[in-house]
Amino acid sequence: MFKRLAPLLIGSLCAAAQASPQMADTQLQALASERYWLLLGHYLPSRLDGWRSYVDDDAFFLADEGATSPTAELQATLDGLYADPAQGNDHVQCKYPARTRWLREQLQLSDLPSPDCGEYRSWYDDINPHATVLVFPDAYLNSPSSMFGHTLLRIDSPDTQASGTTLLTYALNFGAMVENMDNGILYAWKGLAGGYPGQFSLLPYRDKIGEYSRLENRDLWEYQLNLTPEETARMVEHVWELRQVRFDYFFFDENCSYRLLELLEVAKPQLHLTEQFPLTAIPADTVRAVREAGLITDVTYRPSRERELLAQAEPLTSNELDWVTRLAADSAVLKDPDYQAIDSQRQALIQESAYRLIRYQSSGQERDQASADRSYQLLQAINQNPPPKLLIDTPTYPEYGHESRTWQLALGSRDDRAFAEYGLRLAYHDLADNLAGFPLGAQIELGTLNIRQYQGNHWQLEELGLVSIRSLTPRNQLLKPWSWQVATGLERVAGDDDKRRLVPHLNGGGGFSWNPVSDLQTFALATLRVEHHPDADEALSPAAGFNAGLLWRNGLGNLLMETSNDFFTNGEVRRSLKLSQHWELGTDLGLRLRARREFSHRSDPENEVSLQLRWYYY
Known part of the structure; x- marks a missing residue:
């Protein structure tokens, strides 16, 4: 009889040992009012009383009243930390690594179970966060959704930062989930009214470079931030917790820039960036706030294809610009006797401008073999008669406006x-x-x-x-x-x-x-x-x-x-x-x-x- 009861008794003792720590209500409430816990839950004071979270997705919260009660969410998280480790990737420790790390440090939790968080570890190791860069795609006049500009974060690994291969890094973006049939005007209107949900996404940086500098013809400003590797890692931990989580998206306040300021506060809790934007969060203003907080150490400017094209064509005469459009439409013009009679230095400028015009016109389009052939023939001509290096003056930094x-x-x-x-x-x-x-x-x-x-x-x-x-x-x-x-x-x-x-x-x-x-x-x-x-x-x-x-x-x-x-x-x-x-x-x-x-x-x-x-x- 004892032999049959022994496993049950031992299991009960183990379960008791794995129970979450019992805390007095005052201690629990004090911990739940800590700034870092409020940052992890995206809580802000309610207009009436208590708290409310910016997160508009019940799936983010463990407690039924978690959206309005940081204390209830903290207790539910503590209970979940001690759940059966057999849950694996569904375990609270795997779904909320930032919460887990902070609570382990605050309460010195040395007896937590050890679930296998394979999905999270694989994701984190692939990113290998080491440094953070704030990226500002500048305003683009011909799109209502882009006239304010935009901000995103680039997460560099130790290898990519040392080698300068930034295109192999990841871009952390917050944006509206836009329906495909919505045009720019409808996007702007629904963005004003909160008609879209917003989500975080993590994409290869080269894809975002293509989207903004080529497809939308927007200049890019890259601001190197002085976050430590530990602070960058802390932020990325929290990003995992926000996968597929929906926020309300508003064009002028709860937008891309405001959400990224929240992440920077998670990385460095002593920052108070979001408090500066109670009504509107204009991207250029948020970049200015980051600079004034002393976070920026270096700036890199990347001109758009449109700016490069216009700068290349600026010294050309009206007649030479006609040759540019003719060459872009038909590379056979290279053999035109009238074209060959042009001075070789001017030909070099015309050919380079025509090549850039073809690239500009093909942005966002499916590959066209005829266009590719014209580009190739122009490249051959450019290699035989290269133009001077294109120099583009750096405009005034957006945050200095x-x-x-x-x-x-x-x-x-x-x-x-x-x-x-x-x-x-x-x-x-x-x-x-x-x-x-x-x-x-x-x-x-x-x-x-x-x-x-x-x-x-x-x-x-x-x-x-x-x-x-x-x-x-x-x-x-x-x-x-x-x-x-x-x-x-x-x-x-x-x-x-x-x-x-x-x-x-x-x-x-x-x-x-x-x-x-x-x-x-x-x-x-x-x-x-x-x-x-x-x-x-x-x-x-x-x-x-x-x-x-x-x-x-x-x-x-x-x-x-x-x-x-x-x-x-x-x-x-x-x-x-x-x-x-x-x-x-x-x-x-x-x-x-x-x-x-x-x-x-x-x-x-x-x-x-x-x-x-x-x-x-x-």
Whole structure:
């Protein structure tokens, strides 16, 4: 009888020995309130009381109330650490290596079982984390989803860092899970509204290089961080815990950059990066925060294919650019007597530009044998007559541009009425703003608010802009991009009896932009508009029109002149002429002179002029 009971008794004793440690409630709550535990659970204080996690996936939590209770999640994790090791890869220690390591250190857990975590060990050993690089793919004007830029992390192993073979490393990315049928405009809208879930992914870095610098034609900035190998390993441990875990994705705050700042805090808990971004997390701002935290030791700039092509073609004349397009379309032009009569040094530049144009045109396309043959023949010609090495000046670092939030104070008059105007813009940049670190012709404004105080202490809301995006990408002999714009919000327009009405509106347009000379950009766009005007008979008033103007980069800053014309279906015609000259007093300080004349059959022409002080501050 005893022999039959002995194994059961021994098993009971072993089970008792493998039970999780018993902790007083106060001790458990104190441990659960430790910053590192809160970082691992992505907890933040709830708006009402207690805690809530950014993670929007029940599968991430072990406790039923784990999303709102760090204490319950800690207790469930402790219990799971002592579970039967026969669970193997499904064991809590295997699924949560970062939690396991931290709890083992905090509670000196020397009696944990030893499950076989083969999947995790194989994954970790393949990455072999040693160093971390923050990568910033710069803004890309012709894609709404890319106009802010993006950030990701590159994880280097000891071998790849020593040999400089960065293309063999891994890229850690957080992004929206986008449906294939969604175009860029729909992506931007759903990203604003939280219409996509977001997930972390770990991919070969060469794939991300191809996606951003070639397919999307975005410059890349690589920032070497001073994280130790142990800190990098700590971060990668936590990334394993986030596999297939879903977060809400929002374009302006809970985005790629914000999530990566959380990972950097896991790597180095003394950092407090995310606290700097309570409302918006613009990628360039997050890079600036990383720099200000003293994490950046070195910077590498990788120009895009588009920038390389334009830089290569810059010294060519119009006639030589014609030869470039002809060579890219037909390599037989190499034997054309007129082409062979061109000076050999100029031929070298033309051939190299044609080769780069073919590569640019084939980005993202399936392999085309005819294109490959033309490339090969051009390469042969280039080898026989090589051009000078292409040198591209490094632009201003993105994090050295102005801050994203803007406070504004203006004094002015509208006809005979003086006013003071107080404004705020949550983000990010308009056409006339301080240009360093930004591409000319790009505008994204989010959350603009302008309130006026007229003589007699009369206050009124002048404008409440939700979103305003303008992408004025210049065309040239080699590249033919479209320019476009879209805006929505509330603004004041002419009404009956010489009154100005506040109307909700949605407008957009498409057209072209050109650079006739250096630092001068012109544009012309066809536009559509719909608004709700209180003085109109119909609920919605649609209009078609056009918007044209010029943007001049001068010694003081940027000068913007434009005209807008809207022809409504109800017979109203509305025109405006605008001028803005921006003086760049400093990176984060500007002075702007604005003049405007408006025409409408609802009122007499009105003139407005103001001087505005702009302070860029986050």
